[in-house]
Amino acid sequence: TLHMDDLISKHSAIMDKYDPDKRVGLVVDEWGDWYDPEPGTNPGFLYQQNTLRDAIVAGVNLDIFHKHCDRVAMTNIAQMINVLQSMILTDKGKMVLTPTYYVFKMYKVHQGATFIPLELNAPEYKVESTAVPSLHATASRDSTGKLHLSIVNLDPNRAATVSAKINGMTAKSVAGTILTSEKMNAMNTFDSPESIKPAEFKGAQVDGEKMTLNLPAKSVVVLEIQ
DSSP: OTHHHHHHHHHHHHHHHHOTTOOSOEEEEEESOOOOOOTTSOGGGTOOOOBHHHHHHHHHHHHHHHHTTTTEEEEEESOSBSSSSOSEEEETTEEEEOHHHHHHHHHGGGTTSEEEOOOOOOOEEEETTEEEESEEEEEEEOTTSOEEEEEEEOOSSOOEEEEEEOTTOOBOOEEEEEEEOSSTTOBOOSSSTTSSOOEEEOOEEEEBTEEEEEEOSSEEEEEEEO
16 A cells, blocks of 8 residues: 555656646545455455454555645545445444544544644564555644644554654643554454444653654554644
Protein backbone atom coordinates (compact mmCIF):
# COMPACT_ATOMS: atom_id res chain seq x y z
CA THR A 1 0.00 0.00 0.00
CA LEU A 2 3.01 2.32 0.39
CA HIS A 3 3.27 2.29 -3.42
CA MET A 4 0.35 4.72 -3.34
CA ASP A 5 2.77 7.47 -2.32
CA ASP A 6 4.91 6.84 -5.43
CA LEU A 7 1.87 6.78 -7.70
CA ILE A 8 0.54 10.10 -6.39
CA SER A 9 3.98 11.74 -6.42
CA LYS A 10 4.64 10.81 -10.06
CA HIS A 11 1.17 11.76 -11.26
CA SER A 12 1.40 15.04 -9.33
CA ALA A 13 4.76 15.85 -10.92
CA ILE A 14 3.23 15.50 -14.40
CA MET A 15 0.21 17.59 -13.41
CA ASP A 16 2.44 20.24 -11.83
CA LYS A 17 4.21 20.65 -15.19
CA TYR A 18 1.01 21.28 -17.13
CA ASP A 19 -1.12 22.68 -14.30
CA PRO A 20 1.26 24.61 -12.00
CA ASP A 21 -1.63 26.55 -10.44
CA LYS A 22 -3.24 23.27 -9.35
CA ARG A 23 -6.59 24.11 -10.92
CA VAL A 24 -7.25 20.42 -11.62
CA GLY A 25 -7.59 18.00 -8.74
CA LEU A 26 -6.17 14.48 -8.69
CA VAL A 27 -8.73 11.79 -7.87
CA VAL A 28 -7.67 8.38 -6.52
CA ASP A 29 -10.34 5.85 -7.42
CA GLU A 30 -10.96 2.48 -5.76
CA TRP A 31 -8.04 2.04 -3.38
CA GLY A 32 -7.85 -0.60 -0.68
CA ASP A 33 -7.13 -4.25 0.05
CA TRP A 34 -8.25 -7.09 -2.19
CA TYR A 35 -8.01 -10.59 -0.76
CA ASP A 36 -9.61 -13.93 -1.60
CA PRO A 37 -13.41 -13.98 -1.13
CA GLU A 38 -14.75 -15.41 2.11
CA PRO A 39 -15.33 -19.17 1.90
CA GLY A 40 -18.93 -20.02 1.11
CA THR A 41 -19.70 -16.70 -0.58
CA ASN A 42 -20.20 -15.90 -4.25
CA PRO A 43 -16.68 -15.14 -5.56
CA GLY A 44 -18.12 -12.69 -8.07
CA PHE A 45 -19.47 -10.51 -5.24
CA LEU A 46 -15.94 -10.02 -3.76
CA TYR A 47 -17.16 -10.27 -0.17
CA GLN A 48 -14.28 -10.36 2.31
CA GLN A 49 -13.85 -9.83 6.04
CA ASN A 50 -12.09 -6.79 7.51
CA THR A 51 -9.48 -6.90 10.25
CA LEU A 52 -7.11 -4.71 12.22
CA ARG A 53 -4.64 -5.22 9.35
CA ASP A 54 -7.06 -3.44 7.03
CA ALA A 55 -7.49 -0.63 9.55
CA ILE A 56 -3.73 -0.09 9.51
CA VAL A 57 -3.73 -0.10 5.71
CA ALA A 58 -6.52 2.49 5.76
CA GLY A 59 -4.59 4.70 8.20
CA VAL A 60 -1.45 4.58 6.05
CA ASN A 61 -3.41 5.45 2.90
CA LEU A 62 -5.22 8.33 4.57
CA ASP A 63 -1.87 9.67 5.81
CA ILE A 64 -0.53 9.52 2.24
CA PHE A 65 -3.57 11.25 0.79
CA HIS A 66 -3.35 13.97 3.44
CA LYS A 67 0.32 14.50 2.65
CA HIS A 68 -0.67 15.30 -0.94
CA CYS A 69 -3.78 17.32 -0.11
CA ASP A 70 -2.61 20.25 -2.26
CA ARG A 71 -3.23 18.07 -5.32
CA VAL A 72 -5.47 15.17 -4.21
CA ALA A 73 -9.06 16.40 -4.28
CA MET A 74 -10.92 13.15 -3.66
CA THR A 75 -10.27 9.48 -2.94
CA ASN A 76 -12.67 6.53 -2.98
CA ILE A 77 -12.20 3.31 -1.06
CA ALA A 78 -13.30 0.12 -2.81
CA GLN A 79 -15.93 -0.52 -1.69
CA MET A 80 -18.26 0.86 1.01
CA ILE A 81 -20.51 -2.09 1.89
CA ASN A 82 -19.99 -5.87 1.62
CA VAL A 83 -17.35 -5.69 -1.15
CA LEU A 84 -13.54 -5.73 -0.68
CA GLN A 85 -12.30 -3.36 2.07
CA SER A 86 -15.76 -2.46 3.30
CA MET A 87 -16.63 -0.11 6.11
CA ILE A 88 -19.91 -1.92 6.74
CA LEU A 89 -20.90 -5.60 6.46
CA THR A 90 -24.55 -6.65 6.34
CA ASP A 91 -26.52 -9.88 6.49
CA LYS A 92 -30.27 -9.37 6.11
CA GLY A 93 -31.20 -7.34 9.20
CA LYS A 94 -27.75 -7.46 10.76
CA MET A 95 -24.99 -4.88 10.35
CA VAL A 96 -21.35 -4.74 11.48
CA LEU A 97 -18.99 -1.78 11.54
CA THR A 98 -15.50 -2.83 10.46
CA PRO A 99 -12.09 -1.67 11.74
CA THR A 100 -11.72 0.33 8.51
CA TYR A 101 -14.94 2.19 9.36
CA TYR A 102 -13.52 3.24 12.70
CA VAL A 103 -10.33 4.59 11.11
CA PHE A 104 -12.42 6.77 8.81
CA LYS A 105 -14.39 8.00 11.81
CA MET A 106 -11.21 8.78 13.75
CA TYR A 107 -9.58 10.60 10.82
CA LYS A 108 -12.51 12.88 10.00
CA VAL A 109 -10.95 15.56 12.28
CA HIS A 110 -8.57 16.33 9.39
CA GLN A 111 -11.45 17.19 7.08
CA GLY A 112 -11.68 20.94 6.43
CA ALA A 113 -8.60 21.59 8.58
CA THR A 114 -5.21 23.08 7.64
CA PHE A 115 -2.50 20.58 6.79
CA ILE A 116 0.52 20.83 9.13
CA PRO A 117 3.84 19.44 7.79
CA LEU A 118 5.77 17.08 10.04
CA GLU A 119 9.02 15.14 10.04
CA LEU A 120 9.05 11.58 11.31
CA ASN A 121 12.05 9.35 11.92
CA ALA A 122 11.28 5.76 12.81
CA PRO A 123 12.99 2.35 12.69
CA GLU A 124 12.01 -0.09 9.99
CA TYR A 125 9.71 -3.04 10.35
CA LYS A 126 11.38 -5.96 8.56
CA VAL A 127 10.13 -9.30 7.28
CA GLU A 128 12.92 -11.28 5.63
CA SER A 129 14.24 -9.05 2.83
CA THR A 130 11.37 -6.56 2.95
CA ALA A 131 11.52 -3.43 5.12
CA VAL A 132 9.11 -0.51 5.57
CA PRO A 133 8.99 2.42 8.01
CA SER A 134 7.30 1.24 11.17
CA LEU A 135 5.46 4.53 11.78
CA HIS A 136 3.37 6.79 9.55
CA ALA A 137 1.71 10.04 10.58
CA THR A 138 0.02 13.25 9.50
CA ALA A 139 -1.25 16.38 11.25
CA SER A 140 -3.65 19.30 10.85
CA ARG A 141 -5.00 22.31 12.73
CA ASP A 142 -8.74 22.97 12.77
CA SER A 143 -10.60 26.28 12.77
CA THR A 144 -10.63 26.42 16.58
CA GLY A 145 -6.83 26.06 16.79
CA LYS A 146 -6.79 22.44 17.92
CA LEU A 147 -3.94 20.35 16.53
CA HIS A 148 -4.73 16.78 15.46
CA LEU A 149 -2.06 14.16 14.96
CA SER A 150 -2.79 10.73 13.52
CA ILE A 151 -0.08 8.09 13.77
CA VAL A 152 0.04 4.43 12.73
CA ASN A 153 2.35 1.77 14.14
CA LEU A 154 2.66 -0.89 11.43
CA ASP A 155 4.87 -3.21 13.47
CA PRO A 156 2.70 -6.09 14.74
CA ASN A 157 5.21 -7.09 17.42
CA ARG A 158 6.89 -3.99 18.86
CA ALA A 159 5.52 -0.99 20.70
CA ALA A 160 7.05 2.41 19.96
CA THR A 161 7.99 5.34 22.16
CA VAL A 162 7.81 8.59 20.20
CA SER A 163 9.33 11.88 21.30
CA ALA A 164 7.80 14.84 19.49
CA LYS A 165 8.44 18.57 19.36
CA ILE A 166 5.53 20.87 18.59
CA ASN A 167 6.91 23.99 16.95
CA GLY A 168 5.05 27.26 17.43
CA MET A 169 2.56 26.01 19.99
CA THR A 170 2.60 25.63 23.74
CA ALA A 171 0.37 22.67 24.40
CA LYS A 172 -1.59 22.37 27.64
CA SER A 173 -3.40 19.09 27.14
CA VAL A 174 -3.62 16.06 24.88
CA ALA A 175 -6.42 13.53 24.44
CA GLY A 176 -6.65 10.65 22.05
CA THR A 177 -8.38 7.63 20.57
CA ILE A 178 -6.77 4.30 19.71
CA LEU A 179 -7.76 1.32 17.59
CA THR A 180 -5.81 -1.84 18.33
CA SER A 181 -6.17 -5.45 19.45
CA GLU A 182 -4.12 -8.38 20.66
CA LYS A 183 -4.16 -9.95 17.17
CA MET A 184 -3.57 -8.44 13.75
CA ASN A 185 -6.47 -10.47 12.34
CA ALA A 186 -8.97 -9.28 14.96
CA MET A 187 -12.35 -8.62 13.35
CA ASN A 188 -15.97 -7.83 14.10
CA THR A 189 -18.53 -10.48 13.22
CA PHE A 190 -22.31 -10.67 13.38
CA ASP A 191 -21.98 -12.84 16.49
CA SER A 192 -19.37 -10.52 18.05
CA PRO A 193 -19.86 -7.06 16.50
CA GLU A 194 -17.69 -5.11 18.97
CA SER A 195 -14.57 -7.25 19.25
CA ILE A 196 -12.48 -4.34 17.96
CA LYS A 197 -13.48 -0.69 18.35
CA PRO A 198 -11.86 2.62 19.34
CA ALA A 199 -10.93 3.29 22.94
CA GLU A 200 -9.46 6.17 24.90
CA PHE A 201 -5.71 6.52 24.36
CA LYS A 202 -3.83 7.21 27.58
CA GLY A 203 -0.28 6.85 26.30
CA ALA A 204 0.39 10.53 25.57
CA GLN A 205 2.08 13.13 27.77
CA VAL A 206 2.60 16.76 26.82
CA ASP A 207 4.77 19.48 28.34
CA GLY A 208 4.75 22.73 26.40
CA GLU A 209 6.44 22.07 23.05
CA LYS A 210 7.40 18.51 23.96
CA MET A 211 5.22 15.41 23.73
CA THR A 212 5.87 11.73 24.45
CA LEU A 213 3.77 8.92 22.99
CA ASN A 214 3.76 5.25 23.94
CA LEU A 215 2.21 3.46 20.98
CA PRO A 216 1.23 -0.20 21.23
CA ALA A 217 2.15 -2.54 18.39
CA LYS A 218 -0.27 -2.69 15.42
CA SER A 219 -2.24 0.41 16.36
CA VAL A 220 -3.87 3.50 14.90
CA VAL A 221 -3.96 6.59 17.15
CA VAL A 222 -5.50 10.03 16.65
CA LEU A 223 -4.59 12.80 19.11
CA GLU A 224 -6.16 16.16 19.87
CA ILE A 225 -3.66 18.67 21.23
CA GLN A 226 -4.68 21.99 22.80
